[in-house]
Amino acid sequence: xxVGTQGTVKAMSQEELKEMGFEIxxxxxxxLYLRPGPELIKSVGGLHKFINWGGSILTDSGGFQVFxxxxxxxxxxxxxxxxxxxxxxxxxxxxxRVMEIQSALGSDIVMAFDECAPYPCTKEYAVDAMxxxxxxxxxxxxxxxxxxxxFGIVQGSVYExxxxxxxxxxxxxxxxxxxxxxxxxxxGKELMMNAVDWSVPHLPExxxxxxxxxxxxxxxxxxxVRGIDMFDCVLPTRLGRNGSLYTTYGxxxxxxxxxxxxxxxxxxxxxxxxxxxxxxxxxxxxYKCDEILASRLATYHNLYFYARLMQGIRxxxxxxxxxxxxxxxxxxxxxxxxxxxDEEARQDNINAEKRSYAGCRPQRxxx
Amino acid sequence: xxVGTQGTVKAMSQEELKEMGFEIxxxxxxxLYLRPGPELIKSVGGLHKFINWGGSILTDSGGFQVFxxxxxxxxxxxxxxxxxxxxxxxxxxxxxRVMEIQSALGSDIVMAFDECAPYPCTKEYAVDAMxxxxxxxxxxxxxxxxxxxxFGIVQGSVYExxxxxxxxxxxxxxxxxxxxxxxxxxxGKELMMNAVDWSVPHLPExxxxxxxxxxxxxxxxxxxVRGIDMFDCVLPTRLGRNGSLYTTYGxxxxxxxxxxxxxxxxxxxxxxxxxxxxxxxxxxxxYKCDEILASRLATYHNLYFYARLMQGIRxxxxxxxxxxxxxxxxxxxxxxxxxxxDEEARQDNINAEKRSYAGCRPQRxxx
Numbered sequence: 184x185x186v187g188t189q190g191t192v193k194a195m196s197q198e199e200l201k202e203m204g205f206e207i208x209x210x211x212x213x214x215l216y217l218r219p220g221p222e223l224i225k226s227v228g229g230l231h232k233f234i235n236w237g238g239s240i241l242t243d244s245g246g247f248q249v250f251x252x253x254x255x256x257x258x259x260x261x262x263x264x265x266x267x268x269x270x271x272x273x274x275x276x277x278x279x280r281v282m283e284i285q286s287a288l289g290s291d292i293v294m295a296f297d298e299c300a301p302y303p304c305t306k307e308y309a310v311d312a313m314x315x316x317x318x319x320x321x322x323x324x325x326x327x328x329x330x331x332x333x334f335g336i337v338q339g340s341v342y343e344x345x346x347x348x349x350x351x352x353x354x355x356x357x358x359x360x361x362x363x364x365x366x367x368x369x370x371g372k373e374l375m376m377n378a379v380d381w382s383v384p385h386l387p388e389x390x391x392x393x394x395x396x397x398x399x400x401x402x403x404x405x406x407x408v409r410g411i412d413m414f415d416c417v418l419p420t421r422l423g424r425n426g427s428l429y430t431t432y433g434x435x436x437x438x439x440x441x442x443x444x445x446x447x448x449x450x451x452x453x454x455x456x457x458x459x460x461x462x463x464x465x466x467x468x469x470y471k472c473d474e475i476l477a478s479r480l481a482t483y484h485n486l487y488f489y490a491r492l493m494q495g496i497r498x499x500x501x502x503x504x505x506x507x508x509x510x511x512x513x514x515x516x517x518x519x520x521x522x523x524x525d526e527e528a529r530q531d532n533i534n535a536e537k538r539s540y541a542g543c544r545p546q547r548x549x550x
Numbered sequence: 551x552x553v554g555t556q557g558t559v560k561a562m563s564q565e566e567l568k569e570m571g572f573e574i575x576x577x578x579x580x581x582l583y584l585r586p587g588p589e590l591i592k593s594v595g596g597l598h599k600f601i602n603w604g605g606s607i608l609t610d611s612g613g614f615q616v617f618x619x620x621x622x623x624x625x626x627x628x629x630x631x632x633x634x635x636x637x638x639x640x641x642x643x644x645x646x647r648v649m650e651i652q653s654a655l656g657s658d659i660v661m662a663f664d665e666c667a668p669y670p671c672t673k674e675y676a677v678d679a680m681x682x683x684x685x686x687x688x689x690x691x692x693x694x695x696x697x698x699x700x701f702g703i704v705q706g707s708v709y710e711x712x713x714x715x716x717x718x719x720x721x722x723x724x725x726x727x728x729x730x731x732x733x734x735x736x737x738g739k740e741l742m743m744n745a746v747d748w749s750v751p752h753l754p755e756x757x758x759x760x761x762x763x764x765x766x767x768x769x770x771x772x773x774x775v776r777g778i779d780m781f782d783c784v785l786p787t788r789l790g791r792n793g794s795l796y797t798t799y800g801x802x803x804x805x806x807x808x809x810x811x812x813x814x815x816x817x818x819x820x821x822x823x824x825x826x827x828x829x830x831x832x833x834x835x836x837y838k839c840d841e842i843l844a845s846r847l848a849t850y851h852n853l854y855f856y857a858r859l860m861q862g863i864r865x866x867x868x869x870x871x872x873x874x875x876x877x878x879x880x881x882x883x884x885x886x887x888x889x890x891x892d893e894e895a896r897q898d899n900i901n902a903e904k905r906s907y908a909g910c911r912p913q914r915x916x917x
Contacts, residue, residue: 189835189836189839189841190832190835190836191836191839191841191842191843193841193842193843194842194843194846195843196843196846197827198823198827214839218835218838218839219810219831219835219838223810223811223831226811227813227829227831233829233831233832233835234832235827235828235829235832443586443590444590444593446594456565460564460565460602461602462594462600462602464586464590464594464600465557465600465601465602468556468557468585468586468600469556469557469558471585471586472556472558472581472585474556474558474560475558475560475561475842475845475846476558476560476561476562476563478842479561479563479842479846
């Protein structure tokens with residue numbers, strides 16, 4: 184799911200998202216609640232109509248944003264009091280209020296209100312946050328709009344027993360799907376995959392599984408292999424705006440001098456609109472000049488790369504060759520990294536990995 | 551001609567420009583010379599190939615930018631020494647060098663190197679600048695690439711005799727077209743139209759006439775009536791990015807509160823992509839959230855408005871009813887302004903007029 188924080192996937196039009204083959208996008212309840220507000224969106228018939236998107240929409244619960252913002256807040260059993268980053272005004276999110284907002288937004292899939300514990304956090308805090316998340320999940324389910332699909336969220340931080348306990352609890356509820364939350368908060372790839380491994384065995388086979396805020400192309404493959412079905416991540420859009428582009432042979436920084444005279448496409452194996460019409464050299468020039476078309480081309484290309492990857496994954500699953508597909512994909516994708524002659528790209532990849540886990544969830548409206 | 555200062559019409563793709571019906575865009579020699587440089591563009595076969603634009607390109611001579619920048623410079627008979635706004639390095643533009651650069655860019659129409667006198671300026675200065683412009687026009691013509699169409703530029707500031715003298719001089723040269731320059735530099739609408747009126751009688755009937763850096767929809771109509779054929783202006787793109795949108799009933803500021811709940815198109819009489827798919831309320835939301843899609847929708851809409859206006863003008867000329875067309879257009883377009891109930895929009899229109907003449911030429915890479 185491309186991330187459309189404020190009712191728009193940054194730099195893209197809804198027509199382009201459709202053209203790329205996306206059938207569902209994510210909207211952020213926290214941001215849309217503050218601007219333009221659920222009443223306005225409800226008055227025009229919901230978020231689909233407001234933004235003119237014919238596909239599906241999943242809205243998160245705002246839990247991640249509320250808990251990750253530095254603004255003064257109060258966490259109680261009933262809910263969370265927080266300050267708007269827009270105007271400093273005070274607001275309260277409770278499970279019931281969050282369900283009401285998501286109902287007004289009219290999204291197809293709504294998420295339970297949860298407490299996303301930070302990383303690192305003590306086991307004591309993780310237990311508290313998990314228990315509160317479970318209570319809030321029950322209240323969210325009770326307050327849900329029956330016309331919307333409802334997903335519960337597994338928490339439990341980096342603790343094996345808590346993840347198992349939370350997965351069992353959420354699985355026992357009458358939900359339409361289950362998300363694994365509290366990942367991609369700076370814990371690093373190994374701990375993130377642990378959280379998946381500790382949760383998955385307790386999830387029912389027949390419900391959609393959604394790993395929130397993940398991830399890199401490699402993460403998606405590793406998580407799908409572990410049984411995950413759905414993802415959302417700002418990486419393709421945010422990195423695109425910063426000049427970092429995914430290619431068949433690894434992620435590149437288009438601002439590098441090597442692209443000054445590269446008049447071929449960014450990725451010779453890509454058939455997206457950007458690669459079909461514009462060169463790497465032109466894209467680099469647009470970045471150097473801070474032009475809007477740079478963000479447009481790069482975002483389109485990166486989202487297309489993700490769409491194609493997921494299409495490839497689905498096809499490989501149908502053909503019973505997921506592990507081969509993953510191996511083939513990674514053999515090419517890691518080529519940059521393996522090359523000793525391409526130290527610059529390698530270092531860029533390493534730095535990006537480090538950043539990825541801290542930064543691939545939308546906090547501020549930048550994404 | 552939409553303005554593509556740095557090899558891109560801000561926020562637009564080349565496919566969109568074509569879709570709107572534009573057949574020619576403007577590129578700025580000054581900016582393209584500094585970044586990415588004429589050698590690079592030449593090496594790939596010219597600006598058309600570098601930016602993937604199948605239509606025509608006119609490049610200005612850089613004279614306007616060089617003379618309007620505040621950076622240290624030296625004006626001599628041979629040319630102008632100026633400092634790059636990018637890195638502070640020194641560069642010299644002479645008529646021969648500017649022709650060489652435009653040849654490397656491979657544009658379809660190139661402009662003579664001229665001195666654009668500021669406003670206000672003394673008659674003494676205006677004479678000096680005009681004489682230098684004439685000398686440079688001859689040298690530009692001598693140095694031109696014969697594969698490109700060449701336009702001379704009339705100067706003369708706000709002085710009737712100088713405009714007549716300059717128009718006669720430039721008309722005597724073997725050019726493919728003639729531009730009226732030195733307008734839209736803060737002199738206001740009346741003096742600008744005077745410059746046109748004083749120049750036009752001396753121009754040959756059979757050559758294209760281009761009024762540089764103009765203007766508002768009303769300016770275009772007023773200038774076409776006076777015999778002008780071609781225009782370039784950043785107003786539709788720059789104002790679009792700032793939330794100011796042209797409509798059949800006048801220019802509006804989409805950020806105004808009245809658009810919060812306006813779920814109709816920005817202009818009910820417009821059939822552009824933006825108006826067909828997105829509401830004024832959504833566009834306002836995108837502006838308030840500083841989203842890229844706001845600039846995209848508004849720029850597309852404004853450029854489409856200009857394209858439609860010019861199509862209407864061409865059709866009216868063919869039908870021999872230009873003055874009626876102008877009257878009909880303005881009767882609707884000035885409706886906002888005439889309404890005493892719409893003081894906000896009126897004031898906005900007035901302020902915009904004031905700004906227009908100082909700001910509708912590209913100086914910095916912002917446009």
